[in-house]
Amino acid sequence: MKPAPFDYHRPGSVAEAVETLAATGGKVLAGGQSLVPIMSMRLAAPVALVDINRLPGLSEIEVDGGRVRIGALVRHRQLEQHEAAYAANPLLRRALSQVAHPTIRNRGTTVGSLVHADPAAEMPAVLALLDGSVGVVGKTAGERTIAAADFFVGPLESALQSDDLAVTATFPTPPAGTGSSWIELARRHGDYAMVGVGALVRLVDGAVESARVSLISVGLTPVVVEVTETCAGAPYDRVDWQAAQDAIVAAIEPEGDIHASAQYREHLARVLSARALQQALDDGAAKEAA
């Protein structure tokens, strides 16, 4: 469990980092919580690591009326504990508290998790649920913003090119009256979820205005399902999630593995979706009441 030889670079600017990525074909090292283990197991043997930990200006969390924007070096734990980010969008903390364990959240970066694009990871699903985006600087493709819907291409595959560096992620704040929730079920506390569901439900005048969910571990990427049609207009104390559950189950493609069969995952997606939607509804109702 020792990595194969690799070159190590520690650029001092984003421009230099992107140049180095292009010149070496290396991998970005940020928190290292996924990359370092797979290198140690020699499942990956990048020729070079480009350590971005000394890059200035990427450790900031900005919260304004419409969004929470984080730099590429913001650790999960930093965002989880950020009060202004929580006040703007409680879903971030709710999901982040389920990301692995505190020791991993202390080092692991949220943007790193997005780029890793694991379909079992929480934060890609949150970004997708919120219609967020990733800010990218690339040697070939230049500076640009990639919407979540275009960012997650496949399992462990993002839209980034090899000479791209993701520098920010932007989580839009849902409109007023929107409740949110995150629920997941893992074999052990902190493990990758067998199924996880994030939900947003917006209430207007005591009735459901919109609802959508984002699921993990039931497809090749996070699966976002718009379920507004199944429940719009329902008064908040009389919502039946049955149709939403049917729509969600129709949209997912769960596979079985050693921890959960495909049928069980489908069942969990159904059960947890209703729980998540109800929790988001209750959250929205509480906000409306307040």
Add this chain to the structure above:
Amino acid sequence: MTTKLFGQRVPRVEDPRLVSGQGRYLDDLGHDALAVAFVRSPHAHARITDIDVTAALDVDGLVAIYTYDDLDGRMAEPLPLLIPHPTLTQGRTPYPLANGEVNHVGEAIAMVVATDRYVAEDAAGLIEVSYDFLPPVVGVEAAREAVDLVHEDVPGNVAATYMQETGDAAATIAAAALRARLQLSIERSASMPMEGKGVHARWDDDDKSLLVNTSTQTSTSVRQAIAAKLSLPVDRVEVVTPDVGGGFGVKIMHPWPEEVLVPWAAIRLGAPVKWVEDRREHFISSAHERGQLHEVEFGYDEDGVLLGLSVEFWHDHGAYTPYGLIVPIITSTQLLGPYKPRAYRVEFHSLYTNTVIVTPYRGAGRPQGCFVMERVMDYIARDLDLDRAVVRERNFIQPDEMPYDHGLIFQDGRPLIYDSGDFPASMAMLKSLVGWDEFVAQRDAARREGRRVGIGLACYVEGTGVGPYEGGHVRVETDGTVVVSTGLTTQGQGHQTMLAQIVGDELGVPVDRVRVTTGDTRRFKYAVGTFASRTAVMSGSAVALTARKVRAKALRIAADALEASVDDLEIVDGRVQVKGSPSAQIDLSTVAVLSNPLRYAFDDAARRATQFAGRADPTKPPVDPGDEPGLEGTDYYSPTQSTFANGMHAVIVETDPETAEIKILRYCVVHDCGTVINPMIVEGQVHGGVAQGVGGALYERMEYDASGQLVNASFMDFLMPYASEVPSIEIDHLQTPSPLNPLGVKGAGEAGVIPGSAAIASAIEDAEGFPITAMPISPSELFALRAEHPAPSRRAP
């Protein structure tokens, strides 16, 4: 009198060191040693047609590459079959490096020595091995069908078949009013110590001697094995265990290929060599346990009394049988637990598979046996609509039947005779602890709220303190320090504290004056090892007997010095004094000085023992005939048979009606290990055992695919329970002293793990209303079982 230490919650003397990073484990040694990496088979079953090392030879820092063809002398022979048995007619053991054939993923093929581990792994990655594939045999059922063979000269994949019977089980079952059959299975798990294996060897070419450090549970036997394999005189080999980060059984197996290869390479290269196992290596090349399939037939009467029991089981032994039949023999004998069927027949078949070898893991065959017997008890209770505790009580061996002879032969080759225990008292204690009689009302109330809760229980008896012997050496130094040595090894259990308590009481000194060494063959040559919950029983008794000898000598010398009678003396706080007149006293340290007449005065204490001081009777020799200088002694404890501890667990679970999550609400333990030396240490042992029991019941399994790949060989996918998955554990102790040893103690190390799967299965069954016949069980599997047992078919609550 000094405060009695025996029975007290003395804080562990080893903890300040271990929890502050001062421990000295194998990988803390030998920073300058050459490092080893192995090329291991990626295939479960294949013939090796070629090993091409050409590309690896160019790696900068490479020192040597060894394959089977390099092995000489006895190293070229298979590793020993450690524990032979008359029925193990087809025993097979591996070579240190594969000799033309590999029989499981992970079997070592080539050994690479380099300047560091990174370089060694680089070179290992460049060695190309060519294979002719053979069909892999994976799992008990494939082994039993024997369409393909693991070893082509072992028909049916059967290493051994062993049958024992008391009474006529078939006739007794046939004559019983009620009869049933069950098929019950348990999957593989493994010891998984925090520290894997590791070996460090230094050869002194001037002295022609070898010093080996290895993370083992038996240093004395590794020493003998290395000497034998390397054709060295035993007195030229010493084995010293550093701190060991857990063993749980996997390190009693020896010699591991690496334990002979690393010293062999150190001699060949004339340089220190070290190998430290990484986690993936541990998964695929150490040992597993537990995988067994059982077919059970039994007959009982309307009162729930078990009359006849017949068990046939198939033991997945993995690719080789170096540790003999210990695990299945234990299952076959310890399955009986606290019960006494009129007739019992057990037959097992040890089967080869193309998977990692199976050797004892904490509990060692008992969790499987307990699962079988307790499923039978629950079946009888369900069938007769009787309280499950009542059925057990009706089948218990009674206290006045002790010692109870089952008429079987135990794992130590001696009769299976229980020496002590009060099972009805233990059950009463457990029922009170968990609130057994009140639970039905709680369960029914929960059900009315739509919750599913259930209670389960399981009982076991554990043969502990297996022989043949252990020894102790105790010496009082002239500064008053008491140094104690015993030959078996320690892996974090608290042996230093426990043994210091025993010696401290015998010699009247506080724990902090006692220094204990274990597992160092330079200090103690004769020992067996740490396994079978035997340290307190065996080494505890041995050091107690030794300390009594030293005490007698100290009193004799002090009596002389104080001009008092031995019978009038006592030892208090390290001073020998006349009872009732403490002014007449002499320090134990001074007694130590007096015990060793000296010519040379190298310090103040020595001056008091020189020929012109101290006793000066010119008519007597300085050391009396038959006496020895020094205040020290050695003694051994060797019992006629094992001593039998027991325990009972009750667990309350809640299962989620929708998600099938399984949550443990309460976990209660009643434990009888005889006289308790240190309740805190015993409870710690029970806690750790229960954690492993929960792991085996709800989380852990070795996921082999059909090709023999272990697909979950990492802690990401092999689910050991975290602290968040282990319930808080409530413990009560019953103390029925063993009549077999001077301390009245019985073993406690493995106890906690044994009834985990049995008790949790019982509780899930109670919550769900359908039988649980295979463990472990995951939420996904519980979900599938619910689909097979739609609500109307379930037993009414």
